[in-house]
Every structure is written in structure tokens, then in C-alpha cells.
Amino acid sequence: MDLLSRQPLLAATVLLVPLLVLASPGWLALDGVGPCWAVLWLLPWALCDGPFSGACAGLALGLLLDALHPGGVTQIPALLLLGWWWGRMGRRASPIQRSFSLGLLALIGTALLGLTLMLQWGILDWIGTREALQLAGPLAGRSAREHGVNPALLALPGWRWDDLAGSGLRVLLAQTLITAVLAPMLCSLQLLLWRQLGSGWRR
């Protein structure tokens, strides 16, 4: 937690993440899907600064990113967990700085983040469908053939299970791959920078 306690201004670089999300350069995308900038910033920070600082950074990032996107899902739990996990890994194991390791950690982190989002949307879809069926009354179920389709079911907003399995999986794979490809380059540079600026340099 040296960086966060001794040079708290460095934590302000977390603001770059939402700015990069908004800028979303089109040339830096795979199948139109950009990388997960949150993972690319959080991974080196947590590896350098430990589990507590990593979890705090994950929470801050989650709050910032949730503000950008509408809907009832949140990225906070996944980012909190990733920050804590990567922080522990940086403290207990030998320093992680090899390109393959960074790429693999970013890949796992992005996949986990995407899966938590998919899980939340899936649960919301399930809850919404159940409520709509309860509210619909006579229009639901067998009498749909006679009365037409239940609009309450169609009007449920958010990802549906079949959409998640189709285009959702495509977004997950594309984002995971592009993040894993960029991580060795970007995370190495950030690791170097944080270790030089902070006193948490480990030999």
C-alpha cells in the first residue's frame, strides 16, 4: 500500500480509465469490441501495491464505470475481487513481470468480469420473466395462442439468455482476447512506472 499512502496523487490516474472507455479508439478493437481498460489499469496497480490498495482501486473503478453505463448490473464485485486477488499475488509470490503471466492474468480477469456481468443479466432476466408471468395473469401460458403474445414478456429490458449465449459470448471472447494481447505491453510499462515511483520495489 506504499503507492496509495505515500503518493496518493498517483491514484488519480484511475480517472484515465473512464476517459479511455469513452474515447474507445476504433482502431484498437477486435470485432468492434474494445479492450477492458479497467483490467489493464488495475492489474499492475494491484500487483505493485498489495491487496488492500488493489481492492480500493477496484471499488473506485467499479463506481466510476457503473456511472457511465445504465442498467441494473455492476462491475464493482468483480473489480473488487480482482484487485484483492492480484494484490495478494503480488505480495506473496515472486514479482510477476513476465509478458505471458501478465497476459494470462489479464485474460482471466477480463473473462471473470464479463462472466459476472452475464450472470447478473441472466438473473435479472429470470426474475423479470417470473414477475411478468405473475402479473400477466390470463394472458400468459396456454392462452397465448388465443389471445396473442404477452407484451409484458416482450417488454422486459436487458439481455436475455439466448442473446447472452449468442452475441454476449462473442463480446466476451473479443474483449478477453484484445485485453490479453495488450496487457503484456501496457501492464509492463505501468509496472515499471509504479515500481520506480513507489517505494514498494521488490527484489
Next chain:
Amino acid sequence: MPAWRWLRFVDGSSLRRLLPWLLVLLALVAVRLSKGAMLTDAYAFLSRPFWPGTAQAEWLRSARRVEDGARLAQLERDNQRLRSLLDLQQKNPNRVTAPVISRDGSGWWRQLLLGQGALSGIRAGQAVLGPGGLVGLVGSVTPSTATVTLLTDPSSRVGVWVGRTQHHGLLTGIGTARPLLRFLEKDPQARPGDVVVTSPASTLVPPNLPVGVIQTMDANADPAPEAVVQLIAPVSALDWVQVQVR
């Protein structure tokens, strides 16, 4: 010996033999000098029964209509582009023109960020139009920005109808570039090529705004027929949009 004396050797019989050839030569010279006038005229006269009839003429007229339509659409697009370059605001007080300052059209969320917000009169829920039709609804606003939930976003649900058959449905984003139209009737009688517009019954959006064109139909889908809709407005290339503020 005078020059005309050689004529003494051309007798009458020789002249009669040469005369047809001289006439042929004269005719060929005449054709050459007239640039083939008589030849082509003769061809035209002989080939007249085989000239293109009414069907071919109709094809030509149809092709010309298509060409005129395409030229008109191109000129209209060009006019709009030049107007936006000149920053000319349309004199429609019900609409606010706003630049697109961020776009995320392929990720988990499909949204635009506009460079105008609450200070310009934009509110959540208002319709956002691009060149060609509706692109989405305002999801949230800040004083100087507005977030637009695109029609392709899975959280987007807009009431539409097919103008030709007047059958209603819900346009549903499914996370791809083309939203899905889920009809409310079992037999919507729609077919590929039908234009989809916003429904007059919708309380969210103004009625009869063009949205897209039906690309494919799945009449056997459960619980209701579905159609894949190609949006008219090019969401991936939007630079300016208009927000229907009233």
C-alpha cells in the same frame, strides 16, 4: 503529240466494258465521302422490324427512374453533409442538434454520448434521430452531455409497426448490429423489404419516425413471429444527431 491523242486508242467497246466498274468506283467514293450515310440508312431500313420493342423501352425507363432516385438520395445526403459542415441548425425548434462525442456500438453496452445535455433542454426518454431515422432514446443526462441508449442495446424496447400492414411489434435490441422486431400478432403479414416506423400507440417516441427495413422474417418463431431489422440510420458512422425535445 498532243495529250488528247491517247483517246484515239479508247474505242467504244472498251468504254462500254469499263463503264460499270467506273460507276461502282464512283459509288464507293460517294459512300466514303458521305461517311457511310447511304449504307447506314439502308441498314436502318432493313433492320427496322427487329428494333427493341416496348418491353425494352420500359426497361430503359425503369433504369432511368432508379438512376434518378439514386441521384436524388445522393444529392440529399450531400446537402445534409454540407449543412452540418456549415453548422447550420435546422429551423425546427422541437429538435436540438448535438455532436456525438463518444460511441460504443459493439460492447456490453451500446450507447452514444452527445455533447449537449440538460442545459440545452434534453431530458431522459427523448427520441434521438440520425440521418435516416430513429437511432435510440436518451438514457441519462448531465448538464452538458446526454447518454443515448441505441436501438441495438439489449435494454432497448421501442414500440413500432409495419406501415404497410399496420401490425404492431416491439423492436428489441439483442446485442448485435441489427435489432429484432417481435410482433404482437401471430400473423403479421410482413415480408422482407417492409419499412418499420415508430408506432402511433407508443408513448415513448413520436409516431411514424422511420426506423429500419425488415431484412429477414421468421414466421415460425415462438411465441410470436420475429423479423431482423436493418436500421436506416448508420449508427457506426454518426457524427451529429438530433434530439426531439418536444
